[in-house]
Amino acid sequence: MQVKDEKGNDVTTELPKGHEWDQEHLWLAVNAAGVALWAWNVDTDLLTMDARGFELWGMPWSDNVTFEELSAHIHPSDRDRVRAAFAATRAVLGDYETDFRILIGDEVRWIAARGKGEDAGIVGRTMFGVFLDVTGRKQAEEGNELLAGEMSHRVKNLLAIASGLTAITSRSSPNSEDMARELIGRLTALGRAHDLVRPTSAGEDAAALLGDLLSILLAPYDDLGAFKGRIRVAVERTAVGESAATGMALVIHELATNSMKYGALSQPTGTLDVTSVAEPDHIVLTWVERGGPTVEAPSSPTGFGSQLVKRSVSGQLGGSIDYDWSDGGLIVTLRVKRARLGF
Known part of the structure; x- marks a missing residue:
């Protein structure tokens, strides 16, 4: 699997040997880490998220949701910055990474969004990434x-x-x-x-x-x-x-x-x-x-x-x-x- 190191160089990495990593085991690892998975179609603006993603954003489950619908939950002070960062992924090569606040009623949560833009890991005009709840750290x-x-x-x-x-x-x-x-x-x-x-x-x-x-x-x-x-x-x-x-x-x-x-x-x-x-x-x-x-x-x-x-x-x-x-x-x-x- 091709990934980039801290200096941006392409390196090859492999899953740990000695154990067969099937889908069930990968899901166990994802859940243990508190990671929410998402995929964003850059042409249709539709996002799909797993159940943890909708729970993290305080939204009811849906097959998909638009980025504009998600944006309504972003803190007003961060909304324009996050929108601009997501929009830039349509043309900017490399990793996508940003931290921002969302509002769940009166509660403020900090979310870290991580993903890949353009030809860096993009598949079928769909960008894949994760959401992390980093409220405690922030x-x-x-x-x-x-x-x-x-x-x-x-x-x-x-x-x-x-x-x-x-x-x-x-x-x-x-x-x-x-x-x-x-x-x-x-x-x-x-x-x-x-x-x-x-x-x-x-x-x-x-x-x-x-x-x-x-x-x-x-x-x-x-x-x-x-x-x-x-x-x-x-x-x-x-x-x-x-x-x-x-x-x-x-x-x-x-x-x-x-x-x-x-x-x-x-x-x-x-x-x-x-x-x-x-x-x-x-x-x-x-x-x-x-x-x-x-x-x-x-x-x-x-x-x-x-x-x-x-x-x-x-x-x-x-x-x-x-x-x-x-x-x-x-x-x-x-x-x-x-x-x-x-x-």
């Missing part, structure tokens, strides 16, 4: 493309954030050691938030509960005190998308870092409580520090950390932040728009 390919695009988007965003943090931190840090420590802390906070909200598969929304996000971001500071559990989080059960988680991570990290330097978390017995109040359009988080040194409102101009917090709160979270430098300890009120917590 869906996997589309999933991989979506995942690759999503990963590219995420990497670009993270690199942009890292570049911005590096540039601004370098201007606000007195030496390289402080810069490295502050930058690593901020990037680590972003990493923890990113891990929590990353999707587990392509196309799946990334979300975390607000309480889980806050607990994970504050967990490293809880271990630095005299007792476990000095940081308590009791907030509304609501989901946080990736964008909001990034902003929230930066804000919480800055507040916790300042508390470790000057506030309640700088003392082994200092405590921190984070609670929330529900409003129709906002969630109001209250950060209350107790048991630390006496705190005073800063007299110097706002530093980079405070600027970063305000920018994150107003830009990414669509809210506001207020500080109360009370005698008992710092109280921070963070107001966040509910609409900004989503995706």
Whole structure:
């Protein structure tokens, strides 16, 4: 039997020896492979298909069907391309091969059509070929493309954030050691938030509960005190998308870092409580520090950390932040728009 190799050269092949390949055995092999057989008369435009072919196209059995009738089931975005490819086989030598979508009610299936055109295997002006259901493979390919695009988007965003943090931190840090420590802390906070909200598969929304996000971001500071559990989080059960988680991570990290330097978390017995109040359009988080040194409102101009917090709160979270430098300890009120917590 004459066939073509990958380079288009004619080669001779034979059926496997040691067994007589009759029609019944060939049909068993075809059915096992899920192959639908078809023959197309290029002059009359009539196609004949086996039972699997009509099942694949979601059509009732018929002795023959025209290519135009089949075309009515092809996805509108692919129809002209497939028609042009089939029409070209009347004059183009060689193999015919194309993949396209068909519509079976609301279901979309991917079909691979393979055949021979003109004098390459044509018999009596009839072209022979096969249809294959490749829906699973196409869906996997589309999933991989979506995942690759999503990963590219995420990497670009993270690199942009890292570049911005590096540039601004370098201007606000007195030496390289402080810069490295502050930058690593901020990037680590972003990493923890990113891990929590990353999707587990392509196309799946990334979300975390607000309480889980806050607990994970504050967990490293809880271990630095005299007792476990000095940081308590009791907030509304609501989901946080990736964008909001990034902003929230930066804000919480800055507040916790300042508390470790000057506030309640700088003392082994200092405590921190984070609670929330529900409003129709906002969630109001209250950060209350107790048991630390006496705190005073800063007299110097706002530093980079405070600027970063305000920018994150107003830009990414669509809210506001207020500080109360009370005698008992710092109280921070963070107001966040509910609409900004989503995706």
